[in-house]
Amino acid sequence: MKILVPLKRVPDPELKTKIKDGSIDLSGASWVVNPFDEYAVETALRLLENGESGARDGGEVVVVTIGPADAAQQLRSALAMGADRAIRVDGEDKALDSRTVVAVLQAVIAEEKPDLVVMGKQAVDGDANQVGQMLAAKLGWPQATFAASVELPADKATILVGREVDAGVEYKRIPLPGVVTVDLRIVSPKAVKNSVTPDSFAYGDGPRYASLKGIMAAKKKPLAEKKLSDYGATPAPVIVEKGVELPPPRKAGQKVDDIPTLVKKLVEEAKAV
Amino acid sequence: MGNVLAYCEFGGSTLKSSALSNLSFARAAAAAHGGEVIALLVGQGASAAGADAARYAAKVVVVDDAALEHYLAETHAPIVARLAGEHGASVVSATATTLGKDLMPRVAGLLDAGMASDVSKLAAGNQFVRPILAGNAYSTVEVSTDVICATPRQTEWPAAEPGHAGVVTTAPAGDVDALGAVVERIESSKSDRPELTDAKVVVAGGRGMKSGENFKVLEELADLLGAAMGASRAATDAGMVPADWQVGQTGKIVAPELYFAVAISGAIQHLAGMKGSKTIVAINKDPEAPIFQVADYGVVTTWEKAVPELIEEIKKVKAAR
Ligand SMILES: Cc1cc2nc3c(=O)[nH]c(=O)nc-3n(C[C@H](O)[C@H](O)[C@H](O)COP(=O)(O)OP(=O)(O)OC[C@H]3O[C@@H](n4cnc5c(N)ncnc54)[C@H](O)[C@@H]3O)c2cc1C
Helix, strand or coil: CEEEEECCEEECCCCCCCEECCEECCCCCCEEECHHHHHHHHHHHHHHECCCCCCECCCEEEEEEEECHHHHHHHHHHHHHCCCEEEEEECCHHHCCHHHHHHHHHHHHHHHCCCEEEEECCCCCCCCCCHHHHHHHHHCCCEEEEEEEEECCCCCCEEEEEEEECCEEEEEEEECCEEEEECHHHHCCCCEECCCCCCCCCCCCCCCCCCHHHHHHHHHCCEEEEEHHHHCCCCCCCEEEEEEECCCCCCCCEECCCHHHHHHHHHHCCCCC | CCEEEEECCEECCEECHHHHHHHHHHHHHHHHHCCCEEEEEECCCHHHHHHHHCCCCCEEEEECCHHHCCCCHHHHHHHHHHHHHHCCEEEEEECCCHHHHHHHHHHHHHHCCEEEEEECEEEECCEEEEEEHHHCEEEEEEECCCCEEEEECHHHCCCCCCCCCCEEEECCCCCCCCCCCEEEEEEECCCCCCCCCCCCEEEEECHHHCCCCCHHHHHHHHHHHCCEEEECHHHHHCCCCCHHHEECCCCECCCCCEEEEECCCCCHHHHCCCCCCCEEEEEECCCCCCHHHHCCEEEECCHHHHHHHHHHHHHHHHHHC
16 A cells, blocks of 8 residues: 655744744744644554554555755655655745645656555644645545544555544545545554554554664665656745734733632623623 | 635524624625625535525525535535536635535635635735734735635634525535545534633633543533633543543634633643633643733642632622622
């Protein structure tokens, strides 16, 4: 089974947001793999391996990013986790919008013919949550977004996805090929089942860390360098940023000494109770 | 051209409150585009809510078909895309609920439309203001396709007021092809409390609550105030409380009149989901916890001590009224 995981680098979400000349100041940014995409890599690996023995019986995880030369680093991180092969399509973040990204991914998929696409539900910089669903529409494939659990039966013809929706969890089964976008809880210990890993086995919480061996191995794994034009795409964004502002700061709050004072203030000052 | 097709979620014979936010966005967009609002209801049983929708929009289109028993993006998106064309829509919108977020990008894919997610304001007909970076900044984006898809954020758009006697028409579902997708079951956490995204008061607990059992005291506080329950990711991930209680960048976005953050540190991803609340109260034993930077009122103490006392004090206030 071949799984394609599109991934994106994002500025480290823990760093303070700064604005310069009407856009986000990224001059001092340190870049990380978008957390949800990292979870997608973890999901793909768990789908293919026996979690208990660590062995993998065939299958391939291909990671792809569209980004500048530096973004190869984030692909190497995914390779170090255990992905097999990477593709970087050269593109500047500013010149890309969801439509361009979808067009490139569609062309990559036509070439790679994966059985499944697993990706993050959103990138935590733009927070748009569009690419997975748009891609599924373009491909005419079914989609299962916001996956908190996945279950791959032995015949690998379908996947059962536990989707976190407003009212609870919806269990949706889609035939493959299809697009799955993952939510946070997909990396909890028993969220991924694949008919190979014993049901009793529990992963550690969160995505795996790359081992030293994994990091060494990643250096030798294939990383193809491509151009947008290789996929017939041109950077002609239809979504253009016109400006960025910081949200108005909340007015400074106050510490109150005890609960009776709090309730008094909630009643008299805030009129909230 | 210039019309706004507003996909509205409904339950039984009424629109969901989330749909009313979409309708107020749709009115703003229709004014900017010189068109009218067309409310669209899709799903088995949609006809029952047509009359309610007609109170908010001059035109209502209902697609009611037994083949649409469960919502599926695969079946709804082609219907929305087709009707967008038939009704000359230049904007197609749905509230940014999990359903709207699942559906609308698929519609955009089918229409080859550019999309603006989580819209908080309309800056011009094709310019949208939206939060990025977990709400740490607001970006204004211009979308230059002929048809634009958008998901307005519920907390940023007030519920539309009724005031129309609209005309309800029906449209056929056409060929319903789920592409093999099926909903096998839905596990919902039923509760008598108000919906988290609609509640006037939210009581949320975090990792410092230590166990699901300990949330009982917060639930008592919530019920006293008619509040909904919320939680941080740490609390939901630990299995203390259901996942759909999670508030934050990747959980629900809430903006109640009053938000209690109890034993929640105030990570940016949590703040992203509740910063818009009118009054924020933080109870945390760590005076340095970042939650105090956004809280209107902070009390440095343990929940074990504070929450029972809070319940007693509020009971006293209520009794005195
Ligand atoms: C991609 C991504 C998305 C995320 N999305 C979300 C999201 O949507 N929502 C969300 O909430 N988080 C989200 N997070 C997680 C977030 O970063 C924090 O880890 C999480 O919010 C922490 O939860 P917490 O405040 O309950 O726990 P902690 O940070 O551990 O804080 C616990 C607090 O409890 C206090 N405390 C302990 N004992 C007591 C006591 N007895 N009385 C009073 N106070 C006490 C402590 O002082 C501390 O401040 C996300 C993270 C990532 C990476």
